[in-house]
Amino acid sequence: MSVRFAAIGLDHRHIYHMVGECLAAGAVCVGYCPETSDPRVLEGFRERFPDLPQRPREALFDDPDVQVVLCAAIPADRPAIAIRAMRAGMDVMxxxxxxxxLAQVDDMAQVAAETGRILSICFSERFVVRACELAAKLVADGAIGRVIQTTGLGPHRLNRAIRPEWFFRPDTFGGILTDIASHQIDQFLFFTGADNARIVAAAVANRNLPDVPEFQDYGDILLDSGAARGFVRVDWFTPDGLPTWGDGRLFLTGTKGSIELRKYVDIAGRPGADHLFLTDAKGTRHIDASGEPLSYFTRFLADIRDRSATAMPEGHALTVTRLAIEAQAMANGARNT
Structure with a gap:
């Protein structure tokens, strides 16, 4: 029987791939709440999913047929929606x-434990990147040995003219490390096999937007799990000349080789996205990973049915979130001293 879900919180365009991939994996959308802080997101949603029914938010929360809530609300509002859904007996993406x-993280962890509901986060820079799927298989097969270091680069295009007002306020979107760097922290834990890590150092800066001094357009983090180290760099400096929103890259250093991912573009090189470069004892090679199937959404839906944790280990989502917030707090403190 198909998993039935609702979409609540249409404030960020990531809701498009969250809903689209769940539909492609066989789930059924019983409705979406049109409340939004950005009418352009709602317009894009309706263009992509014209046949999905619009329903009031409380009607969706009260619908016993809804098994899962998908949410891309304003970041500060996401925990309350997740808690409302879990208390209603629904799982959450x-x-x-x-x-x-951190108080919000603690509240969600407590409610997830009390209710037994699944709380997952769609880290799109891993789950919607086919090169990451292939890299995961290669690492699992021992192609580069044990991963002892990762370097994750997450440059983004600012697109200032289309950003909503909340995007520039740290109390609503959390800061650059809380937001973007959560992707790279997720990848560090996943590819090194670590359950947790320590923030060794973190920094943020506003280099180019003096009129919004609380906004941060650059950030970096140094992570240590004891068995591996990780470096993260994120920014809002992707130039307009790049044919995509950012040259996201991931470097995995293993005991027997290395992997580099050019996730979205191979600048002045091969066309398309999802480029993987493997170096091992046999030599070097480029692998086109664009045909690799995405697995997160299929596994997530199976977890809903089977009450399992194949898409994401229990607690992983909140561990990543906690580390990102801790890094942000460390960087903010250093910035203010």
Missing amino acids: LDKPGAVS
């Missing part, structure tokens, strides 16, 4: 970041 404060 959030856009990142899942929260903007």
Whole structure:
């Protein structure tokens, strides 16, 4: 029987791939709440999914047929929606970041434990990247040995003219490390096999937007799990000349080789996205990973039915969120001293 879901929180365009991939994986959308802080997101949603029914938010929460809530609300509002859904007996898939404060993380962890509901975060820079799917298989097969270091780069295009007002306020979107860097923290834990990590150092800066001094357009983090180290760099400096929103890259250093992912573009090189470069004892090679199937959404829906944790280990989503918020707090403190 198909999993039935509702979409609540249409404030970020990530809701498009969250809903679209769940539909492609066989789930059924029973409705969406049109409440939004950005009418352009709602317009894009209706263009992509013209046949989905619009329903009031409370009607969706009260519908006993709804098994899952998908949410890409304003980041500061996501925890309350997740908690409301879990208390109503529903599982949850959030856009990142899942929260903007440690108190919110604690509240969600408590409710998830009390209710036994699944709380997942769609880290799109891993789950919607086919090159990451192939890299995961290669690492699992021992192609580069044990991963001892990762470097994750997450540059983004600012697109300032289309950003809503909440995007520039740290109390609503959390800051650059809470937001973007959660992707790279997720990848560090996943590819090194670590359950947790320590924030060794973190930094943020506003280099180019003096008129919004609380906004941060650059950030970096150094992570340590004991068995591996990770470096993260995120920014809002993708130039307009790049044919995509950012040159996202991931480097995995293993005991027997290395992998580089050019996720979205191979600049002045091969066309398309999802480029994987493997170096091992046999030499170097480029692999086109664009045909690799995405697995997160299929596994997530199976977890809903089977009450399992194949898409994401229990607690992983909140561990990543907690680390991102801790890094943000460390960087904010250093910035203010």
